[in-house]
Amino acid sequence: xxxxxTAEEEAFRAEARQWLRANVPAEPLPSxxxxxxxxAHREWEARLYADRWSVVSWPAEYGGxxxxxxxxxxxxxxxxxxxxxxxxSQNGISLLAPTLFDHATDEQxxxxxxxxxxxxxxxxxxxxxxxxGSDLASLRSRAVRTDGGWLLSGQKxxxxxxxxxxxxxxxxxxxxxxxxxxxxxxxxMFDLSAPGVSVRPIGRLDGKPAFAELFLDGVFxxxxxxxxEPGQGWRIAMSTTGNERGLTLRSPGRFLAVAxxxxxxxxxxxxxxxxALRDRVADAVIGARAYQLFTCANxxxxxxxxxxxxxxxxxxxxxxxxDIALHESALDLLGPDxxxxxxxxxxxYVFSLAGPIYAGTxxxxxxxxxxxxxxxPKGRR
Amino acid sequence: xxxxxxxxxxxxxxxxDAMLTASDTPAVVRAWAAGNHGPGRGLWARLAQAGxxxxxxxxxxxxxxxxxxxLAVAFTELGRHAVPGxxxxxxxAGVLLxxxxxxxxxxxxxxxxxxxxxxxxRMDGYGxxxxxxxxxxxxxxxTGDELRLAPGPGALSVSCDPARRLWRPGPGGELLASxxxxxxxxxxxxxxxxxxxxxxxLGTGEALLRATVAYVKQRTQFGTAIxxxxxxxxxxxxxxxxxxxxxxxxxxxxxxxxxxxxxxxxEVAAAKVTAGEAGYAAARAALQLHGAVGYTQELDLxxxxxxxxxxxxxxxxxxxxxxxxxxxxxxxxxxxxxVSEDFAQ
Numbered sequence: 001x002x003x004x005x006t007a008e009e010e011a012f013r014a015e016a017r018q019w020l021r022a023n024v025p026a027e028p029l030p031s032x033x034x035x036x037x038x039x040a041h042r043e044w045e046a047r048l049y050a051d052r053w054s055v056v057s058w059p060a061e062y063g064g065x066x067x068x069x070x071x072x073x074x075x076x077x078x079x080x081x082x083x084x085x086x087x088x089s090q091n092g093i094s095l096l097a098p099t100l101f102d103h104a105t106d107e108q109x110x111x112x113x114x115x116x117x118x119x120x121x122x123x124x125x126x127x128x129x130x131x132x133g134s135d136l137a138s139l140r141s142r143a144v145r146t147d148g149g150w151l152l153s154g155q156k157x158x159x160x161x162x163x164x165x166x167x168x169x170x171x172x173x174x175x176x177x178x179x180x181x182x183x184x185x186x187x188x189m190f191d192l193s194a195p196g197v198s199v200r201p202i203g204r205l206d207g208k209p210a211f212a213e214l215f216l217d218g219v220f221x222x223x224x225x226x227x228x229e230p231g232q233g234w235r236i237a238m239s240t241t242g243n244e245r246g247l248t249l250r251s252p253g254r255f256l257a258v259a260x261x262x263x264x265x266x267x268x269x270x271x272x273x274x275x276a277l278r279d280r281v282a283d284a285v286i287g288a289r290a291y292q293l294f295t296c297a298n299x300x301x302x303x304x305x306x307x308x309x310x311x312x313x314x315x316x317x318x319x320x321x322x323d324i325a326l327h328e329s330a331l332d333l334l335g336p337d338x339x340x341x342x343x344x345x346x347x348x349y350v351f352s353l354a355g356p357i358y359a360g361t362x363x364x365x366x367x368x369x370x371x372x373x374x375x376x377p378k379g380r381r
Numbered sequence: 382x383x384x385x386x387x388x389x390x391x392x393x394x395x396x397x398d399a400m401l402t403a404s405d406t407p408a409v410v411r412a413w414a415a416g417n418h419g420p421g422r423g424l425w426a427r428l429a430q431a432g433x434x435x436x437x438x439x440x441x442x443x444x445x446x447x448x449x450x451x452l453a454v455a456f457t458e459l460g461r462h463a464v465p466g467x468x469x470x471x472x473x474a475g476v477l478l479x480x481x482x483x484x485x486x487x488x489x490x491x492x493x494x495x496x497x498x499x500x501x502x503r504m505d506g507y508g509x510x511x512x513x514x515x516x517x518x519x520x521x522x523x524t525g526d527e528l529r530l531a532p533g534p535g536a537l538s539v540s541c542d543p544a545r546r547l548w549r550p551g552p553g554g555e556l557l558a559s560x561x562x563x564x565x566x567x568x569x570x571x572x573x574x575x576x577x578x579x580x581x582x583l584g585t586g587e588a589l590l591r592a593t594v595a596y597v598k599q600r601t602q603f604g605t606a607i608x609x610x611x612x613x614x615x616x617x618x619x620x621x622x623x624x625x626x627x628x629x630x631x632x633x634x635x636x637x638x639x640x641x642x643x644x645x646x647x648e649v650a651a652a653k654v655t656a657g658e659a660g661y662a663a664a665r666a667a668l669q670l671h672g673a674v675g676y677t678q679e680l681d682l683x684x685x686x687x688x689x690x691x692x693x694x695x696x697x698x699x700x701x702x703x704x705x706x707x708x709x710x711x712x713x714x715x716x717x718x719x720v721s722e723d724f725a726q
Contacts (some may be wrong), residue, residue, distance in 0.1 A: 001390075001450050002383045003636055070382050263707065275700065282703035286630070286651040293629030296384040304385070314622050363611070369621060370614030374594050379609030 003296060005074060012067065013074040019051060020082035029085045031347055033208035038122075038164040041088035045119025055093060055117045062109065063117035069247065069299045076253035081260070091161055092116040092123030094248045096169045099187070103228040103236050111224075112189070124162035124192065126170030126214055127237075129155055134364050134381075136171075137182035137234060141216060143172040150174070150226070152190060152219040160358070162212035163201035167191055171233040178231070185233035189225040196220070206341060206350045247299060247308060249359065250319045252292035255326070258348065259288035262330050269333050280329040287322045294318070310372035313365040320355030320362060327352045384632065386454065394454045400427060401462035407681040413465040414543035418516045421466050428464070429496020431455075437573055438475045442490035447476075449573075449635040453580045457631075460584025460660075460692070463684045465544045467501040467513045469581065469696065473574035474500035474521050480566025481528055485557040489519065503531075503550050504567050507574075507696055510538075514548035521557075522550050523567045529554040542687035568646075574696040576638060576649045579631055579656040582692040586624050586656070586663035589685050593617065593667040613670055620666045623659035630655050647709040654702035657693035664689035 005013065029044065030037035048054035049063055057072045058064025067075070087093065097116065100109050115121040132139040141154025152172060162168060171185045178184025192199055196219035201209035228236045266281040294315070298308055327349035331338035340346060356362040363381075370376040386394075404427065409420040428434065436452040438444025446452075452472070459468055475493045478486045492498035498518040503511040505524055514520045514534035522529045531550040538547045594617060597608035607613050630652040637648035664686050668675045675682055693699065 001632060001636060005382060278707060279700065279703045282706045285706055286655060289651055290626040290630050290655060293633045294626055296382060297629050300382060300384045314625050317622055318626055366615040366618035369618035374617055374621060376608040376614050377606050
């Protein structure tokens with residue numbers, strides 16, 4: 001058993017640290033869920049890309065450095081320890097890109113990935129529909145064959161980043177005669193500025209337009225923007241959500257950095273006699289370490305050739321609930337200042353509240369854990 | 382980095398599991414609880430033969446240690462099979478004597494490593510009791526910076542878990558060593574005790590989860606297996622999450638102990654509180670989902686249910702472990718501006 005990094009890995013880490021120290025903005029950027037903040041975060045993505053730090057795990061031809069999972073983990077630790085801004089390209093990088101690497105043509109990869117890496121094109125997801133949330137396979141938005149492509153119609157909702165993003169990806173029903181609901185679905189990409197697309201931003205709990213509704217009325221999608229075979233969309237999408245919940249959506253570095261800040265807040269603001277709050281701060285520090293080590297174990301299995309399957313549901317439930325508890329402890333430490341919205345803690349808290357809901361609700365994740373990891377029988381939800 | 386057990390370590394776990402499964406440990410626990418140590422001693426000898434008690438004792442004293450990863454593997458299996466007796470305390474006594482050195486180490490360590498002798502101990506800061514003092518060859522005490530061999534035990538208290546029999550050693554007994562090296566060795570022994578207890582708690586939780594999953598698959602109500610109900614599934618999923626996130630902390634602590642890392646105390650404390658709480662949460666879930674039959678001493682499940690709580694608290698209560706994590710954990714980075722400025726806006 002070994003938790004150490006090689007000399008080459010440490011050299012990579014040091015290079016990242018040096019670059020981040022010189023380049024991370026001294027002042028936090030405005031919230032990425034605002035027009036101004038979105039633009040600032042897009043500029044930051046371009047800066048990362050210019051020096052090939054935006055997608056370190058991708059092959060060099062698409063703007064990456066081709067590093068393995070361990071160097072990626074090290075980069076993420078350095079990134080968040082240096083106070084790196086939230087990643088506005090996250091949806092594209094961690095959801096669409098893995099799908100493209102697994103299922104797209106070379107032409108599609110060459111066309112889509114570099115502009116994703118540079119922040120020139122920011123991607124939104126288009127999964128949920130008003131009547132299809134956890135039961136995603138029941139979705140009704142359709143894509144109908146036309147000359148040289150498909151015409152989309154229907155409605156998508158809860159599309160993260162869609163208020164300001166450039167393009168979107170999702171699954172659409174292309175065969176309404178298919179034997180089962182999750183057959184006859186197709187994975188595709190489309191322009192949010194295309195004729196027939198209306199974007200209605202939705203204010204999240206604090207009012208910021210973090211997501212949007214998409215109304216689609218005869219939106220043309222050329223054949224070149226279909227990923228994989230028509231009708232295979234469910235299988236392709238599930239490989240994406242597996243990835244999303246697995247190793248790459250929330251890196252341990254992110255939580256280690258926030259837990260570190262919380263421990264600092266405890267030292268400066270904590271009342272030593274408040275052992276109840278002290279215990280929660282300790283739990284935040286322990287939880288970040290547990291998540292880091294859990295990820296190291298999974299990364300080791302992955303590097304040894306194992307698939308990360310239903311185990312990723314353990315991950316998702318853990319980090320999403322952990323994130324809320326961590327921020328709640330910070331708010332308790334801040335006392336009356338906790339109510340002020342313009343702080344990183346308040347922003348982080350509001351963001352964390354969505355964690356147990358998106359990327360597959362935690363109720364669905366617990367069903368997956370029970371059925372696939374513990375072997376319990378399927379039942380009515 | 383390769384944060385996984387190797388083939389040999391997995392095989393060690395498998396062989397212990399097979400040996401313990403064949404040993405009918407529930408019968409051993411019940412005998413132990415009734416004051417009949419015979420079957421427990423037999424099991425002790427088999428564990429010693431498998432090398433379990435040599436893992437924390439250095440080669441100079443006829444051990445094979447320190448091998449904390451292998452110790453975590455072994456004690457997870459001991460927990461999984463509810464092995465009774467002062468297994469943790471014997472390991473900790475070995476670490477204590479190894480740290481002190483001298484005649485006491487020469488006299489006791491080879492015998493502890495081979496299983497010819499067993500020991501228990503009481504140390505300042507971890508309560509007034511020694512576990513299973515009537516079943517061992519030596520009761521060690523650390524008071525201040527004095528290491529003593531306590532005189533033979535008097536009447537033992539009855540515990541909520543009858544298989545954990547407690548005795549309160551008085552002051553006195555033969556002075557074996559004193560001074561700062563005793564205090565240092567005691568600190569090290571306490572870390573190993575907490576570490577081994579964490580592994581035992583993890584194994585206890587795993588066994589409780591496994592038994593409960595089996596039960597809810599076969600128990601039917603309303604015409605269907607209760608394991609198909611979401612309320613049941615979600616409770617068991619949370620139990621699994623608790624255990625699966627405790628495991629990497631346990632092995633992280635093992636590597637910290639192996640490398641004598643400066644923050645080994647914090648790493649062990651993090652593993653102890655997390656495994657202890659996860660094991661206890663598994664016990665609560667197991668009891669609830671078994672229903673009334675789980676509340677009976679007749680069902681073997683009770684042997685694990687009763688152990689989970691004391692293991693959560695022994696050799697470092699949750700509160701003490703959390704305090705240790707904050708006191709000794711990784712330094713807070715100075716990368717961020719002071720908080721008051723963050724919130725001045």
